[in-house]
Amino acid sequence: MGHSLKKSGLRQTRYGSGSFSSTYKFALLISLSRLAIEKGQDSCEGLALEYTDIAEKFIELYWKQAVPYTFNDEGQLILNQNNDKQAEIVNQIIKLRKIYSSLELLRRDSEEWLTLLKEVECTVKKMPVRYLQNINGQNFEFLYPLDQCGKQLILLPQVMYCLRQFSEIIEELCQKRWIDYIRKNSTNAPILNQLPNLEQFMFEPSRNQLNAVASVLVELQECKCFYCNKKMRKGSYAVDHFIPWSLYPSDTGHNFVLADSSCNSKKSNLLASDEFLQKWQERNEEQDLVIVDRISVLGFLTDKERSHKVAEWAYTHAKENNYQVWQG
Structure with missing residues (x-):
C-alpha cells in the first residue's frame, strides 16, 4: 500500500x-x-x-x-x-x-x-x-x-x-x-x-501571533526557560514548537513553550528527550484552562488531547526511525 x-x-x-x-x-x-x-x-x-x-x-x-x-x-x-x-x-x-x-x-x-x-x-x-x-x-x-x-x-x-x-x-x-x-x-x-517563496505566508504562523503567544508564556513560565529553567531577559527568548514544526506543521496552543535563545537554537527541529516530554504533558494538564482561555483567543486551536495524540505519534515515529533526540 x-x-x-x-x-x-x-x-x-x-x-x-x-x-x-x-x-x-x-x-x-x-x-x-x-x-x-x-x-x-x-x-x-x-x-x-x-x-x-x-x-x-x-x-x-x-x-x-x-x-x-x-x-x-x-x-x-x-x-x-x-x-x-x-x-x-x-x-x-x-x-x-x-x-x-x-x-x-x-x-x-x-x-x-x-x-x-x-x-x-x-x-x-x-x-x-x-x-x-x-x-x-x-x-x-x-x-x-x-x-x-x-x-x-x-x-x-x-x-x-x-x-x-x-x-x-x-x-x-x-x-x-x-x-x-x-x-x-x-x-x-x-x-x-x-x-x-510563499511558504511562510501560506502555511506558517505570523510573527505577530507568536509574539502574542510569548506574552502569555512569559507569565505561565514565570519568564523561565522551559528546558534549562533559567531566568530569561526580555527579548532573549523565543516561542518553540515542542513537537517540531518540521514533523507536524500545524499549530495547537498546547504545543508552544518558551525557551531561551540558546536552548531554542540547540533544540532546533529535534524532539526533546522523554524527561521534557513528561514535563510538557504535566504543564498542559496543570495549565490547560489557562492555555485554552488565553491562547485560543489568539487564533490557535487549543485541544490538549489532540496535542498529546500528535506527541504520541511523533515520539513513536522517532524511535522507529532512530531520529536524534535533543537531551538538553
Missing part, C-alpha cells in the same frame, strides 16, 4: 497541477494525513473520518490564506486558489474574516461556526473527495472507496498506517505543489512570478 500510495496518489500531485481546477486536492491530502495522526494509530486497519473534522482542517488551512498577501510595500493580493473564479471555501472565509479577527473567535460563535462547517463539508464531499483519486479520467480507489463516502470518509486498510508513516513526505510535497500551483495560476502569476 505504501508503494501504491506514492506511485498513484503522489504522482498525480506531481504531474496533475496543470489539470487541477483548485487547490482543494492538496488540502484534502494534508487533512487526511494530519487526521490519521490525530485520530488513528499505527495499525493496518481502516479509519472512519468525520467530514466535520475534515472541514475543520480545510478551514484552518485556508484561514491564513484568505487575507491579502502584501508585496512591494504597497500592493496586495488575495491568492487565487482556482483556475477560474476564486475557490468557494476561500470566499466564505474572506467574508467571515471581516467579522471575526481570529479563527477562535469564529469558533466561539457556535451558530456561525457550525454553518461554515456544514458549507465546507458539502464542498469537500462534492469536489476533492470525489476527484482526488481520479487519474486521467479514471478513478483508482487506493485511499478510500467512493461508494462508502456518504456520512463518513472511510480510509481503506493500511492507508491510515501509510499516511502516518509518510506524513512528512506528504506535507512537504503537497505544500510545495500547492505553492507552485498558486505561483503559476494565471491570475496570480503576473504578480507572484518574481516574488520570494
Whole structure:
C-alpha cells in the first residue's frame, strides 16, 4: 500500500497541477494525513473520518490564506486558489474574516461556526473527495472507496498506517505543489512570478501571533526557560514548537513553550528527550484552562488531547526511525 500510495496518489500531485481546477486536492491530502495522526494509530486497519473534522482542517488551512498577501510595500493580493473564479471555501472565509479577527473567535460563535462547517463539508464531499483519486479520467480507489463516502470518509486498510508513516513526505510535497500551483495560476502569476517563496505566508504562523503567544508564556513560565529553567531577559527568548514544526506543521496552543535563545537554537527541529516530554504533558494538564482561555483567543486551536495524540505519534515515529533526540 505504501508503494501504491506514492506511485498513484503522489504522482498525480506531481504531474496533475496543470489539470487541477483548485487547490482543494492538496488540502484534502494534508487533512487526511494530519487526521490519521490525530485520530488513528499505527495499525493496518481502516479509519472512519468525520467530514466535520475534515472541514475543520480545510478551514484552518485556508484561514491564513484568505487575507491579502502584501508585496512591494504597497500592493496586495488575495491568492487565487482556482483556475477560474476564486475557490468557494476561500470566499466564505474572506467574508467571515471581516467579522471575526481570529479563527477562535469564529469558533466561539457556535451558530456561525457550525454553518461554515456544514458549507465546507458539502464542498469537500462534492469536489476533492470525489476527484482526488481520479487519474486521467479514471478513478483508482487506493485511499478510500467512493461508494462508502456518504456520512463518513472511510480510509481503506493500511492507508491510515501509510499516511502516518509518510506524513512528512506528504506535507512537504503537497505544500510545495500547492505553492507552485498558486505561483503559476494565471491570475496570480503576473504578480507572484518574481516574488520570494510563499511558504511562510501560506502555511506558517505570523510573527505577530507568536509574539502574542510569548506574552502569555512569559507569565505561565514565570519568564523561565522551559528546558534549562533559567531566568530569561526580555527579548532573549523565543516561542518553540515542542513537537517540531518540521514533523507536524500545524499549530495547537498546547504545543508552544518558551525557551531561551540558546536552548531554542540547540533544540532546533529535534524532539526533546522523554524527561521534557513528561514535563510538557504535566504543564498542559496543570495549565490547560489557562492555555485554552488565553491562547485560543489568539487564533490557535487549543485541544490538549489532540496535542498529546500528535506527541504520541511523533515520539513513536522517532524511535522507529532512530531520529536524534535533543537531551538538553
